[in-house]
Amino acid sequence: MTAKNAFYAQSGGVTSVINASACGVIETARAHPDKIANVYAGRNGIIGALTEDLIDTNLESAENIAALRYTPSGAFGSCRYKLKSLEANKREYDRLIEVFKAHDIGYFFYNGGGDSADTCYKVSQLSEALGFPVQAIHVPKTVDNDLPITDNCPGFGSVAKYIATSTLEASFDVRSMCATSTKIFVIEVMGRHAGWIAAAGALVADQGIPVLTLFPEVEFDQDKFLAAVKVKVADHGYCIICVSEGCHYPDGRFLAEQGTRDAFGHAQLGGAAPVVANMVKDALGHKFHWAVADYLQRAARHLASKSDVEQAYALGKTGVELAIAGHNAIMPTVVRKSSSPYVWEIGHAPLSEVANVEKFMPADFISADGFGITDKCREYLYPLIQGEDYPPYENGLPRYVTLKNAPVPRKLGAFAL
Amino acid sequence: MTAKNAFYAQSGGVTSVINASACGVIETARAHPDKIANVYAGRNGIIGALTEDLIDTNLESAENIAALRYTPSGAFGSCRYKLKSLEANKREYDRLIEVFKAHDIGYFFYNGGGDSADTCYKVSQLSEALGFPVQAIHVPKTVDNDLPITDNCPGFGSVAKYIATSTLEASFDVRSMCATSTKIFVIEVMGRHAGWIAAAGALVADQGIPVLTLFPEVEFDQDKFLAAVKVKVADHGYCIICVSEGCHYPDGRFLAEQGTRDAFGHAQLGGAAPVVANMVKDALGHKFHWAVADYLQRAARHLASKSDVEQAYALGKTGVELAIAGHNAIMPTVVRKSSSPYVWEIGHAPLSEVANVEKFMPADFISADGFGITDKCREYLYPLIQGEDYPPYENGLPRYVTLKNAPVPRKLGAFAL
Structure with missing residues (x-):
């Protein structure tokens, strides 16, 4: 078998460790030049494949590829672009195969969450039917932690560590x-x-912090919530609230959209945090502060979880090894062997069982009152935030890499998205 | 001279390194038992002195006092309680002296910002007049970085490092x-x-990030701002905006208060960030995200600046050494000897020159267009964010200390605040 080229793309919201998976893919491919000639990355994800805008990763130094391991964000650009069903846009799948043929691509590594697992599965099924076999491997990634079968998803552990640490630090501040x-x-x-990320905020209860967590899985009950805040303030003098952006009323309305309008009638500007803070102020009169972490949480490579980084790398590496071994239509997974001590290994699952399945927080991970987590949830979460994996610093700031991202010369005509 | 006791209190908004100053005060006092018998800390700052609610720091282990160096927040509690002028409340100053007398306190270490420098100065002037000499030393602290004479204020360097790093990470995310x-x-x-903290966000421009900074020192000009955003997006595909909470219109209105009302007519809920984000969306149509760091920034000990931690400790230590050497009514200061390499030493300034003086960003630190910083500002800022000083971690989270904070037995009657 002569060596084929590989296509690698990052999909959806990026994380602080998705580049660690890219690093795992590229370094492992480079170690097998007899099987994989070049890794071409899609510029801005799958759009790069459709528009034949490929990045030649061979032109990046080994040092820069190694630096991907500690660089947050998507080094090749990501996108929010979901391929429709084959019926709705066979044209796009045909184009993918056309580009793969033109560039002798035999491996398709797609690094993303639920939607991209579905796309990857479709590509795996179609390529042969369309006359050009490509092995499609999905490398999991999502801070939402909602992919099935795998114990957890790369990106989540680091967000969990960041949110738990930040909540702890802010709690100490408020206590003062x-x-x-x-x-x-x-x-x-x-x-x-x-509510996986919100659950991480609830971990600070283990350090004596009075914290209430508002999950998307639990319908918001304002009276019950305010009563709980009142008790925490009476007992501790303060109360910390970790609210998920997805927290909502029984009728489905998000807390963040409660009809707020500005002077010009524009829809509300804030998120859930200011709504909750003002609700408490109105009912109980307490002075408040609020923070919205937004992208800071998923980009916070400076506080990544070591196990998360290691798993992200290992999943990329194993993805390539599985491809070389002839696998198609699979996703490497994290398999937990033990929580304490934390022992894990990489397994794999067929994409047919991954695509279109979402994993929610199990009901027995949320405490009876709906405002906290159970010991079972703690046992699940703590291993995922273990260990630190600091980036190098230069001049006081993390030394993250920006790649050259030089294009592979085009061979085909243009394609309209 | 027989040993006297010392009083130490934390004042105003806490920081990620104010406890490092407490550590410097207490460890240095412990090294001089012939001069300082006990360090009594005010529970919740100066309120602890007024209500005779003193904490016996002698009951804390050396290990726990050492852990203050890496624990954010105010370990003894802080307060927002400003002593009025002597004319307005001589009663409170009399009470302070009464408590100092009852507990044989000869040293008053006040760890705070501008307001507390003024209080400390008043105490230094009054104690002798009221018949009980107390040496009053102000240990500087404020993330606002607005104390005069000292090159910078402990707490600021760490916030600057956090904001610069977080802005860099989020910028990489958006770029993807x-x-x-x-x-x-x-x-x-x-x-x-x-705008000192906002200026730190502007540092990411040095890494090629298209960033616009909105300072409180520059009156907000919406047309000029939107035009600048348009250029950045045209040139780079995205734009990062670092807005100070104090950014305001020429008439003094903060951006955060632009008349937004909820369905019940309550005043707006959001901060400046959502206002700016929506303003850009309305004018240019771009999809946005926004974050409000709030307490996360000033509590982020996990990303403290090493020079900041070292200076916070050194200022507490030197404060005690100056007191022992007989000084009164002074503040230890950071003196910059060189920016590159960064060389500093501890000096001191008379409180008469510190009290009631606020230090703003010099005009020549802000770029001509008002949206960035100058090389002079860069030369000032970079040394302050140098070096990392990570806390120890346990079970995936920083191992911060919570002290016993056992009370010193009361000797006086109650005092109504």
């Missing part, structure tokens, strides 16, 4: 000030459908 | 996504009167 000043601190975290 | 998704990212930072 609450006698005469701020008594309520609200931190808003990502997670529109699943 | 901007082809098909988020093109505008707004991060709101502290600084109601001075």
Whole structure:
């Protein structure tokens, strides 16, 4: 078998460790030049494949590829572009195969979440039917932690470590000030459908912090919530609230959209955090502060979890090894062998079982009152935030890499998206 | 001379390194038992002195005092409680002296910002007049970086490092996504009167990031701002905006208060960041994300600047040494000897020259267009964010200390605040 080229693309919202997976893919491919000649990356994800805008990763130094391991974000650009079903846009799948043929691409590594697992699965099924076999491997990534089968998703552990640490630090701050000043601190975290990240904020309860967590999985009950805040402030002098952006009322309305309008009638500007903070102020009168972490949380490579970085790299590496071994239509997974001590290995799952399946927080991970987590959830979360993996610093700031991202010469005509 | 006791209190908003100063005070006092018998800390700052609610730091282990060096927040509690002028409340100054007498306190270490420098100065002037000499030393602290004479203020360097790093990380994230998704990212930072923290966000321009900074020192000009955003997006595909909470219109209105009302007519909920983000969306149509760092920035001990931690400790240590040497009514200061390499030493300034003087960003630190910083500002800032000083971690989270904070037995009657 002569060596084929590989295509690698980053898809959807980026994370602080998706480049560690890219590093795993590229370094492992470079170690097998007899099987993989070049790794071409899609500029801005799958769009790069459709528009034949490929990046020649061979032109990047080994040092720069190694630096991907500690560089957050998507080094080749990502995109929010979901391929429709084959029926709806066979034209796009045909184009993918056309580009793969033109550039002798035999391996398709797609690094993303649920939607891209579905795309990857479709590519794996179609390529042979369309006359050009490509082995399609999905490398998991998502801070939402909602992919099935794998124990967790790269990107999540680092966000969890960041949110737990930041909530702990802000809690210490508020504890210092609450006698005469701020008594309520609200931190808003990502997670529109699943409360995995909010659950990480709840970990600070183990250090004696009075924290209430508002999950998307639990319908928001204002009276019950305010009563719980009142008790925490009475007992501790302050209360920390970790609210998921997906927290919503029983009728489905998000807390963040409660009809707020500016002077010109524009829809509300804030997130869930200011809504919750003002709600407490109106009902109980306490001084508050609030923070919205937004992209800071998923980009915070400076505080990545070591196990998360190692797994992100290993999943990329194993993805390539599985491809070389002849696999198609699979996703490498994290398999937990033990929580304490934390022992894991890389397994794999067929994409047919991954595509279109979302994993939510199990009901028995949320405490009976709905505002905290159970021991079972703690046992799940703590291993994922273990260990630190600091980037190098230069001149006081992390030394992250920006690649050259030189294009592979085009061979085909233009393609309209 | 027999040993006297010392009083130490933390004042105003806490920082990630104010406990490093406490560590410097207590460890240095412990090294001089012939001069300082005990360090009593005020519970919740000066309120602890007024209400005779003193904490016996002698009951804390050497290990726990050492852990203050890497623990954010105010370990003894802080407060927002400003002593009025002597004319307005001689009663409170009399009470302070009464408490100092009852507990044989000969040293008053006040760890705070501008307001507390004024209080400390008043105490230094009054104690002798009221018949009980106390040496009053002000240990500087404020993320606002607005104390005069000292080159910088402990707490600021770490916030600057956090904001510069976080802005850099989020910028990489947006750069990855901007082809098909988020093109505008707004991060709101502290600084109601001075733009020192916002200036730290501007440092990412040195890494090729298209960033616009909105300072409180520069009156907000919406047309000029939107034109600048348009150019950045045209040139780079995205734009990062670092807005100070104190950014305001020419008439003094903060951006954060632009008349937004919720469905019930309550005043707006958001901060400056969502206002700026929506303004860009309305004018230019770009998809945005925004973050409000709030307390996360000033509590982020996990990313403290090494020089900041060292200076915070050294200022506490020198404060005690100056007291022992007989000084009164002074503040130890950071003196910059050289920016590159960064060389500093501890000096001191009379409180008469510190009290009631605020230091703003010099005009020549802000670029001509008002949206960035000058090389002079860069030369000032970079040394302050140099070096990392990580806390120890346990179980995936920083191992911060919570002290016992056992009370000193009361000797006096109650005092109504």
